[in-house]
Every structure is written in structure tokens, then in C-alpha cells.
Amino acid sequence: MQHTLKYPDGHTLLRNLNKTYPVIQEGKGVYLFDEAGKKYFDASGGALVANLGHGNAELVDAIAEQMKKVAYVNGMQFTSRAMEALSDNLAKKAAPLHLDRVSLLASGSEAVEAAIKFARQLWVDRGYPNKHKLISRTPGYHGNTLYALSASGRPHYKKVYGPLISSVLSVSTPYGYRFPLSNSNDADEILREYHEKGADYYAQELEALIEKEGANTISAFIFETVSGSSTGAWVPPKGYFHKIEALCKKHEILMIADEVLCGSGRTGKFFAAEHYGLKPDILVLGKGLNAGLMPVAAILVKKSDVDTMKSASQGFMHAQTYMQAPSMAATALSVLNYMDQHQVLEKSHAVSEHWLSELKAHLHALPFVGSITGIGHMAGIEFVEDKASKKPFPVAKKFAPKFVQHAQDQGLIVWPNYGQADGVNGDLVILGPSLQMTMSEADECIAKLKTAIQTFQI
Ligand SMILES: Cc1ncc(COP(=O)(O)O)c(C=O)c1O
Helix, strand or coil, X not given: CCCEECCCCCCCCCCCCCCCEECEEEEEECEEEECCCCEEEECCHHHHCCCCCECCHHHHHHHHHHHHHCCCCCCCCCCCHHHHHHHHHHHHHCHHHCCCEEEEECCHHHHHHHHHHHHHHHHHHHCCCCCCEEEXXXXXXXXXXXXXXXXXXXXXXXXXXXXXXXXXXXXXXXXXXXXXXXXXXXXXXXXXXXXXXXHHHHHHHHHHHHHHHCHHHXXXXXXXXXXXXXXXXXXCCCCHHHHHHHHHHHCXXXXXXXXXXXXXXXXXXXXXXHHHCCCCCEEEECHHHCCXXXXXXXXXXXXXXXXXXXXXXXXXXXXXXXXXXXXXXXXXXXXXXXXXXXCHHHHHHHHHHHHHHHHHHHHCCCCCEEEEEEXXXXXXXXXXXXXXXXXXXXXXXXXXXXXXXXXXXXCEECEEEECCCCCCCCEEEEECCCCCCCHHHHHHHHHHHHHHHHHCCC
């Protein structure tokens, strides 16, 4: 039997029609094994999804227990104990954020769309039907369904779909390596200037846009609390959310925190918002909420806003077949129970601190490595053609996709992004290993990455 596939082999519509795909056989912890017997270190959990590693039998058994009882009922007709227990668990975790009602969707993109619709309906129900515009950030990513794509600050993703894309307002994403008020290429100096001047710089940009458009037309501001693959895991500058939150309150703009990638423990706290004392109106989870066991995403909202909807229009009008499905609820509930019972977050801190500092110590001086940053179990490495000027490689060189293939050939899985430097050029990889990665696995991850960078030729 053939152990790899390349289009037109088989009948799957393969994602890349020029790539050869190994057939994966099984996974265990941070490792994956393909049918040819090759072992991979999964340093990105796919697209930062497999937060609890691969082949976790305890999780599968817990989900199966619920699925054997009942896997599907429609959320219009029933709720289930799995759904109620999941909502209780999430509401308890989100109590400091004042979010206490939960709805489930089947992907991050869908949950983002639901969050945007929730904000819009809330303004209609509050009696402000003019408030409909959305502000998002560039670079940024909120998904690939049409409105989530419209909200995504990735110009190159929208090229083909241009005629189908809706207009969404945009401000800059905090992105330390290319912070416009810093000319330095010294990592410490960049950080100093970014944290000193960043909050004012980015808040002023947002305020200018709000004033230009008119706050009475703006419904919501959507952002990734910690930017994911779009900037390579850059955290916001000090005081950023304090200023942004004040602006949104003053202008009555709802805040939607997209934590599809950075939530569910990825940054070391369950919600990334907890690092910044941020209290968004709506928070979106996905990826790590399901740890890769089945597609589940969620929106978390406030009871006071749901009460407004109850009196005005009887409920949130968004509807999809799998909302609140018991199988999805059981998956997310099993993930949360597992994390709580095994103290996954508490135990992850020592490893992530070691991993992040060693990544910087061992990789920063290597060729092409412009910047390394991150928080918790997420890190980004930006590659440049010229380290002194931070000049990116021309996009035509395909640095990031070629590097990712090179790493995969060497048995290391990382996740690429490109275009972040100026909308066209710019290459980075993002890492997001299992939150249960051990110290020695962290060292192995760094050693493999170092070898991949050292042996890569563009
Ligand atoms: C921040 C963020 N939001 C939304 C999405 C979309 O999620 P999905 O691919 O599950 O639709 C992603 C996916 O990468 C993401 O990183």
C-alpha cells in the first residue's frame, strides 16, 4: 500500500494539490507517527488545536460515555446535562470577566460570526439600529467564512473572494517587531519602546477612526487578545487594553475578544483576557476548547445582555443545527474536566517559562531569525532576509511554506504564516505544543527547530 498521497491520488480534495501527504497513523502526546513509521514532533498541535497532545484515551473515553447515551438533540428542543455542566464550568471560570452564558458552535469562524451577530442584535434590541459597523485589526485572523474573513486583516486571503467580502473598518494590531515608533533592531530596545509608547499609539489610532466614522454607527471592536499566527504571538503593549476598554466604554462600542487561538489555556491562563484585567462583552473560544477531539467552539456573553434580548426579541436569533449538541458539549466538558483534574495549567507554567527563554537563547542568533516572542505555550518566530533592516523576504521566495515543509521532512511540525510585514511580504512560524509537554520534550522541540533553521536553504 502507498504510504503517501499526492493529487490526483484517492478521492480526497487535498488542501494543496502540489504537495505529497504522508498518511498519519497515530499520535501519542507530542508525537505523531505516519504509516511509513516516521515520527514527528508536533510543535504546533496542527493549527494550535491539540492542546492536550494526541491519543489521550482518558479524554476519548469520557466523551464516548456521553455519546453512547445521546449524541445529538437540537438546541431548539432540548438541553442536556453535558451542556449544562459545560456552561456551569465556563461561567465559573469566566466569573471575573462577568461572562456567564454560553452557546456552542462548530468552528471558530462560526463562533466569530455568531459573536458579531450577537453584538449587532443587541444594539437593535437596545434601540440603536444604526450601530452596525465592525472594527477589526490588521494583521489579524478571525476565520474563513465570509464575514469572519471580511473581519480578518489578511489582504492576500481576500483577493479571490473580493466581490463577496463585506466592508469592515480596520486599525493596526499591536506588533512589537514592526512597531512604527521604534527603529531599533535590538530585541530589548524594541520591547522597551513598544511597551512604553504602544498603548497610546494604538489607542489614538482607534479613537481617530471612531471619531471619523461616528460612534453611533459602530457596533463592535473585534480583536485577538493575544495575536496568533497573524503577528507571531505578539502580546499587547503594557496598558493597551486599559486604554482600549476605556475608549470602547466611552463610545459605547462592544468588545469582542477572539480567543479561539489564545484562549483555553494557551497563554498560561484559561482566558488570555485574565492577563490584562480585560472584561470583554463577548468572548469567543475554539481550538483548545475541543483539543482536537471534535469541532467545538463557543461564545460567552453576559446575562444582562441576554435579558435585554429576552424583553426585546425573545432571544438570540442566530441558529445552526449543531448549537449546544450533546456530543460537542461532552467534548468541551471532558477537556475542561481533564484540565482541572490534572491541573494542566498550573503544571504548564514552569515548562513554558523554560521553553520560551531557551527558544530565545538558542535561536535568536541564527540566520534569518528576526524576532522571537510569545507567552505561555505559544511562540512566534519571524524570519527576515536582512536582520539589520528587518527587510522581509519577497513573498515569491515562499520562505515560510518551504521552511515548514523542510521542518516536516525532518520530523518537526510548525505552523506558517506570511504577509504580516506589509500585507504581502513577511514570513513567520508559530509554535503551540501540547500544554502537557515535558521539560525534556521542550528541549527536544528547541533542538529540532535549531537544526531545521540551521539546515534550511532558501
Ligand atoms: C483567532 C482565530 N479566530 C478564528 C479562527 C477560525 O477558526 P476555525 O478555523 O475553527 O473556523 C482562527 C483559526 O485559526 C483563529 O486563529
